[in-house]
Amino acid sequence: MSINSIYGLFVSGLSSSNPLTFLVSVVAYAIIIMVIMSVFAYLFGWVERKLIAKAQYRHGPTYVGKFGILQNLADLIKLIAKEKMVPSNANRILFALAPQILVAMATLLILLLPFSPTLQATNLGVGLLAIFVILGFTPILLFIAAFSSGNKFADISGQRSVLLLISYELPMMLVIASVALIANGYNLQHIIAGQSKFAYAFIMPIGLFIFFVTMLAELERTPFDLREADSELIAGWLTDMSAPYYALSLLLDYTRMFLGGLLIAILFFGGWSGPLLPPAAWLVIKAFLIALFIIIIRVTLVRMRIDRVLRFGWAWLIPLALINLVLTYVLFG
């Protein structure tokens, strides 16, 4: 069987009405996505280390493998080989489960994203809404993870997680609503098809700005990395995580960063559409570039304070998002 025919079988399985065929294809797809995700997270971890090192006049990893490309693998092996410790006053089950659920949810989100006109686990009519709902769960899970560890620094981190949630979730939802308004629905394929002439980035730059900023907050990236604020909270909700869980959290970090890139690429930069290269490649390239931009922000900016984030969210982002919504409605509605 050639690759093309396997791909065809796979895609037809994903759109099959036979529940068993569908289930088998989705599980296979999920496994493939997870493998690709891990490879991406791995590569991205290396790119980030190299890029940050460049900005700081360092070399970054050099010794393990060519250009230190195997350094992250070495770190991973080290972390996994270490002892699994759970603090005595932690809730053992939640403490162990939370990072795993978080990784699973990030993967679930990626399953819902279209990598090509046909390559998608399921083309939900309300795909964008579903993604938003699952994204909204993440801070709550982080909150649970933080409280389950029974550490005071993690407690503060959990409180901040909830505060962050109420400051960025609303503007993000308003932007999503205005995207849906232009695209006439929440279907992700429609949203991409709607950008065949102009990417939404050019139609509503304000929306892109707000979505990007809220995405930074969602991904806990500088200047909103308040949950893991290393200077005051040591590592926030990760303070008491021993090595294997920490390895998972690192995987989660990069997976979510890629996810953020993918979402922005789909909603504002035409998703998989692009000339010459296959659609999935276009989407990954776009996501990669957006994630690179997030790293550049990371090495430049300092951390915001939590009350300022709240004020920024309510006093600037929400009014801006409302203006964006109204403008979108008046111009394109």
Added chain:
Amino acid sequence: MSVTRINVGPVHPSTHGVFRMVVDVDGDTVLGVEPHIGFLHRGVEKLVENRMYLQCPPYMEKLDYIAPMAMGDSYISVVEKALGVEVKPKAQYVRLILLELQRIASHLLWLGTLCNDIGQMFTGFMWGFRDRDIILRLLEDATGQRMFYVNMRLGGLVRDLPADFEEHALKTLDYLEGRLADYTDLLEKNPIFMERMKGIGILKAEDAKDLGVTGPVLRASGVSYDVRKNNPYYAYAALNFRPAIQGSGDNFARYKVRMLEMAESIRLVREAFKRMPDGDATGMQIRLITPKAQNRISTVSRECPRGEQFLYLVADPQKAYRFSIRSPTFINLAALSHISKGQRFADIIAILGTLDLVMGDVDK
């Protein structure tokens, strides 16, 4: 909300050494900070009392290990005063140059750690350390050591500056001037940085005087007091020195004072090179036995990078009978709990950063 008591340190990314503080927070608002010190206490005062004068500089330099030159200088100055030794004219200029270079190095390290404290991903930190290292290389040229120089001798230095030192130093200063502009661009053009610094952790001039803080922390509160100006030593009186003063007393003022001080130090070193007299800068080349002490009690006050260091020495013929150090950071630390009340938890770390503590100096 209930009061949560959080123990920060002694092992914590932002306590700059082994420092522990107990912070009471209500949500995110700080109700009180209680510093706990003494983890790095080495009994330097007692050590000095049990050794001959010239055995002590290495101990003294380990007090403020970020600015060892200043520590060694103030110790040798108080011994010179006790023994009645005059510093050679050229040595006065050479010491001034080395001290000011040390001040820049010290402030660069402070700037780097401050960037980390307010949550930058090690960029400012690496930049600061990298530029500091260039100065350390200069000082290595001059003294033979990167960090703990022990190059002060009674009446001068262990050796004169090398022939090409001036050229290297001036080149380095030109480079540093450009870098200072880079730092200003990186930080002051960043609204988030300004938001974290302006209006945070205000120390009023009155409170600053009452608490006895000195150095950049005091000048940031608008008090014009700099030992180099008010009680000049070495060649400071001859040079056209202007202390950096800000009025607002907040984090930003403390940051700005140090930035201005670095620029001022660059200017001072350049001027000192121009006015440096010819002659010899080497001090007394003696190993152990010093001239007999002339004054029973001598005191000396020096503007170290972190504030005013005041040394008190009761002299026996060959060693100190009683020796006491007023370390600037120990007194400046007292301002921490005063400033911190009512601030946000995240700002405590920034305030700690702008106070610029070195635990070796605090604990003595």
